[in-house]
Amino acid sequence: MPAYLIYFVDADGHIYQPPQPLKCADGQEAIEKARQYIDGKDIQVREKNRLVARFPHQHHPVGRLARERNHRTL
Numbered sequence: 001m002p003a004y005l006i007y008f009v010d011a012d013g014h015i016y017q018p019p020q021p022l023k024c025a026d027g028q029e030a031i032e033k034a035r036q037y038i039d040g041k042d043i044q045v046r047e048k049n050r051l052v053a054r055f056p057h058q059h060h061p062v063g064r065l066a067r068e069r070n071h072r073t074l
Contacts, residue, residue, distance in 0.1 A: 004030035004052065006037055007044045019046075027052045 004027070005019035020037065022045075024030040031053045034045045038055045045052040 002026070002047050004034075005046050006034050007046060008037075009042045009044055011042070 002024070004022040004024050006022060007015050007019050008017045010016050022030050022033050024033060027045075027047065030045050030047070034043060034053065034055065037043050038057060041057050043055050043057075045055075
């Protein structure tokens with residue numbers, strides 16, 4: 001079974017925390033599992049030195065607005 005790693009990357013392309021290992025049968029499964037780590041982070045999925053996928057972070061403005069509303073009511 002190939003070893004895949006998720007790397008967390010900053011805006012300058014630097015890795016800023018230890019990689020997260022994934023146990024997957026293939027690259028497609030690694031990509032599917034990696035999607036759960038995208039929220040607010042840029043990530044790369046790699047198998048050894050091979051880049052499998054790159055995901056820019058995704059903003060969820062609805063969630064942010066809901067948090068702001070809740071914060072104002074406290």
